[in-house]
Each structure stands twice: as structure tokens, then as C-alpha cells.
Amino acid sequence: YRIAVFASGEGSNFQALAEAANAGKLGGAEIALLVCDKPSAPVVGRAERLGIPAFLFKPKDYDSREAYEREIVEKLEAHGVDLVVLAGYMRLLTHVIVEKYAGRLINIHPSLLPAFPGKDAIGQALAYGVKVSGVTVHFVDEGMDTGPIIAQAAIPIASGETSESFAEAVHAVERELYPEVVSWFAQGRVKLEGRQVTVSNF
Ligand code: GRF
Numbered sequence: 001y002r003i004a005v006f007a008s009g010e011g012s013n014f015q016a017l018a019e020a021a022n023a024g025k026l027g028g029a030e031i032a033l034l035v036c037d038k039p040s041a042p043v044v045g046r047a048e049r050l051g052i053p054a055f056l057f058k059p060k061d062y063d064s065r066e067a068y069e070r071e072i073v074e075k076l077e078a079h080g081v082d083l084v085v086l087a088g089y090m091r092l093l094t095h096v097i098v099e100k101y102a103g104r105l106i107n108i109h110p111s112l113l114p115a116f117p118g119k120d121a122i123g124q125a126l127a128y129g130v131k132v133s134g135v136t137v138h139f140v141d142e143g144m145d146t147g148p149i150i151a152q153a154a155i156p157i158a159s160g161e162t163s164e165s166f167a168e169a170v171h172a173v174e175r176e177l178y179p180e181v182v183s184w185f186a187q188g189r190v191k192l193e194g195r196q197v198t199v200s201n202f
Contacts, residue, residue: 001186002032004081006089011043012171013087013108013178018050020179027186033079035072037091053079059091069096076101083185086140087178090119098142103192105140106185108178110170112136112152117145122167125157132156133166135173137181139192148195151181 003026005014014034020026034047034054047054055075062068073096076084084097086107098105111121113136116128125133134154139147153173157166184190189200 001027001029001082002080003029003083003085003182003186004033004035004076004079005031006035006084006086007041007043008036008038008090009041009043009088011041011046011088013174014043015046015050016175017085017087017179017182018046018052020183025183026179027183029083029182029186032081033075035075035089037068037089043088065091065094066096069094073097073100083182084140085178085182092144093140093142095142098140103139104185106150106181107138107140107145107147108174109136109138109145110167110174112154113138113145113149122163122170126161126163126166130157133170135170135177137177139197148192148197150190150197150199151177153177 005017007014018031021029021031031052034052036044036054036056037059039056044054044056057068059068082104084101084105109121111125112134116124132154134152136149137151138149141147155169155173184199191198
């Protein structure tokens with residue numbers, strides 16, 4: 001079972017997924033490819049150190065989103081990718097990828113959706129003053145963080161919490177939750193019907 005991770009930045013989730021795969025904790029899945037739209041991002045060095053192939057591109061070298069997404073689809077097919085995992089990929093996808101990978105395309109977002117979609121969800125939650133936020137893993141559609149929800153984990157926001165301390169708590173939860181959800185896919189346990197997602201136990 002082969003996975004592509006799309007990332008634009010730091011890559012802590014990419015790293016956690018790759019380490020889980022190496023430790024045999026990804027349901028037998030393998031990270032086959034990194035797709036990155038920022039060739040200078042730290043995630044690129046992580047992929048090099050882990051020996052994971054990368055497809056790097058600059059969106060402005062293309063006429064449209066569809067044009068670079070068609071090239072990404074070629075790479076995904078060449079690498080035999082079964083599941084596309086977005087991890088800090090800071091772009092909306094078009095129908096080119098969304099339709100091709102329907103039911104096989106997931107994202108992680110640092111809030112309890114549908115609260116605080118979009119950029120800086122952690123800052124949005126702190127500014128709003130909620131006492132609980134968390135992490136959501138969901139299927140991806142063409143909207144901004146709007147697809148069917150697969151798993152969520154709640155994290156309390158302590159008084160005096162800063163965006164730094166809360167971001168650390170969020171990342172710690174993400175490093176556990178995302179590999180677990182990916183392992184469910186590799187084991188064929190996730191079913192999607194309309195907006196309803198069920199995860200079977202064997
Ligand atoms: C994570 O907080 C994720 O939830 C959000 O972007 C961040 C990516 O962090 N979508 P990293 O690049 O995996 O370190």
C-alpha cells in the first residue's frame with residue numbers, strides 16, 4: 001500500500017508518517033513520494049535524509065493549477081500511489097486531483113472542524129477564546145477543509161496558553177493521530193458513504 005504525502009513547509013507530519021512506516025506501524029504502508037510546491041521548504045531535506053523520492057515544483061512555472069496537478073497525477077500514477085495524504089500542503093486542490101483520488105485523499109487540520117477552517121486555525125481558536133480545540137483528519141473535496149470527517153481528537157486550551165504552547169500540543173497529537181488513521185486505510189477499514197465515514201474493527 002503506497003502513500004504520497006503533499007507538504008509545503010516544516011514536514012513534522014511527513015516525518016512522523018515516514019517513521020511510523022519504518023517502524024511497521026502504518027499497517028504495512030510505505031511512503032512512496034513527497035509532493036512539495038516549495039522546493040526550499042524544510043520538508044524537502046527531511047525527505048532526502050529519509051531516502052524518500054520527491055516531486056518538487058513551483059506553481060508559477062505553470063499556466064494554471066490544473067496544469068501542475070495533471071503533472072502531479074502522472075507522478076502519483078508512476079509511483080503506484082494508493083492514498084494521497086495532505087500534511088501542511090497550503091493549496092486548494094482542483095477537480096483534477098480531487099476526482100481522480102476521490103475516497104483516497106485526506107488532510108489533517110489543526111482544529112475541531114467545522115470550527116476554524118483555513119489558515120492559522122490555532123490562532124483563530126485562541127483569538128475566539130474557545131476552551132477546547134483539537135485536530136481533525138478528513139477527506140478532501142474542492143472546498144477549504146470541508147470534506148467528510150474521519151477522526152478528531154480534542155485538546156483543552158489551558159488558561160495562559162500561548163499560540164506556541166498550544167501549537168506544540170497540537171503537533172504532539174497530530175504525530176499520533178495521522179499515522180493511526182493512515183494505518184486504517186492501509187488495512188482497508190475506512191468506508192465513506194455520503195458524509196458518513198465508518199471505521200471497522202476486524
Ligand atoms: C499541521 O498543523 C497541520 O495540521 C496543518 O499544517 C501543519 C503542518 O505542519 N495542516 P508540518 O508541516 O507537518 O510540520
